[in-house]
Amino acid sequence: MTPLTTIDFPGRLAAVLFLQGCPWRCSYCHNPHLLPARAGTGVEWTSVLDFLQRRRGLLDGVVFSGGEPTLQSSLDDAIAQVRALGYHAALHTGGMYPDRLRPLLPRLDWVGLDIKAPWHIYDSVTRGRGGGRKVAAALRHVLDSGVANAVPLGIQDCFPKPRCNSWLTSWRVPGQGIGYCRNVASTGDRTRIGRHRICSGWELNSNLSSSAVVSVAVVVP
Numbered sequence: 001m002t003p004l005t006t007i008d009f010p011g012r013l014a015a016v017l018f019l020q021g022c023p024w025r026c027s028y029c030h031n032p033h034l035l036p037a038r039a040g041t042g043v044e045w046t047s048v049l050d051f052l053q054r055r056r057g058l059l060d061g062v063v064f065s066g067g068e069p070t071l072q073s074s075l076d077d078a079i080a081q082v083r084a085l086g087y088h089a090a091l092h093t094g095g096m097y098p099d100r101l102r103p104l105l106p107r108l109d110w111v112g113l114d115i116k117a118p119w120h121i122y123d124s125v126t127r128g129r130g131g132g133r134k135v136a137a138a139l140r141h142v143l144d145s146g147v148a149n150a151v152p153l154g155i156q157d158c159f160p161k162p163r164c165n166s167w168l169t170s171w172r173v174p175g176q177g178i179g180y181c182r183n184v185a186s187t188g189d190r191t192r193i194g195r196h197r198i199c200s201g202w203e204l205n206s207n208l209s210s211s212a213v214v215s216v217a218v219v220v221p
Contacts (some may be wrong), residue, residue, distance in 0.1 A: 001043050003051070005063070009090045009110060010150070014059035017048060019075070022068040023096060024126035026116065034067035050083050061088035061109065070097040070104070089154030096131060105145040107115070112150050113142055146159045 002008075003014040021037040022029075027037065051063065063112050069075055070093055082117045089111040093101060105111070117125045119132030209215050 001048060001051070003055075004059070008063045008065070008092070008112075009061045009088070010148075013058075013087060014061040014063050014088075014090065015052070015055070015059055016063040016065050017069075019064060019066045019072050021071045022066060022083075023071065024068070024128045024131070026092065027128055031067065035172040037071075049081065049085075052082065052087065056086060059087065061090055063090040065092040068094055068096060070100045072214070076107070079104065083107060091147075093138070094126075095135040095142075096126075096128070098134055098137035098141055101138050102141045102145075105147050106221060108147050110148045110150075111142050112220060113139060115139070115151055145157065 001018065005014050005016050018031065018034060020034055020039050022035050025035065030148060033039065052059075061175050064075065064079065071093060072078070082089055087139075088109040089107060090092060090112070091104065092100075092112040092114065092140035093130070094114050095101065099160050113135075114120065115135060117132075119136055122135065123129055139151070
């Protein structure tokens with residue numbers, strides 16, 4: 001848990017909850033300790049609620065991040081409990097579970113959907129199966145919901161700005177919701193997928209969130 005962030009929930013002071021577990025194995029993952037479904041350390045949900053009770057009136061919102069938060073079967077209940085305390089709720093997701101994401105959207109005030117690559121090379125990036133199809137469905141759910149959102153794009157060579165703008169315009173993603181790759185690292189296996197270079201920083205359009213900082217995972221019952 002990160003107790004205070006000014007960058008991960010646009011326009012709001014928030015806490016970030018990092019939920020354990022992710023089915024993908026992107027080589028450049030900046031939170032690899034969150035990949036396993038279970039971890040030896042974490043913050044109990046009751047402790048999170050106690051913290052949020054104490055911070056009422058000081059924080060505006062709570063961000064559910066990860067790992068992949070939609071992997072958690074109790075995420076809907078956790079969001080409901082956070083909102084019952086008077087907080088706004090945000091979600092950072094890779095979009096690999098579109099059917100789980102869709103019913104969550106009415107409870108959310110903001111979504112950051114991390115698009116890692118064009119659909120045709122998704123599986124080579126994530127080391128999963130069917131990722132492009134799943135994330136395309138998740139993107140459609142987010143856009144149709146009307147929930148405020150940002151869409152960071154992960155592989156710089158695949159998304160030069162003109163091509164990126166054209167591609168996302170076809171999906172009706174507003175320009176202010178796009179984050180572009182700014183810096184790329186030149187060496188190291190963790191920063192390359194074949195010939196494609198991986199982002200090490202972001203050039204963000206108006207009031208977008210950057211990637212969440214690494215912190216301790218939250219165990220949601």
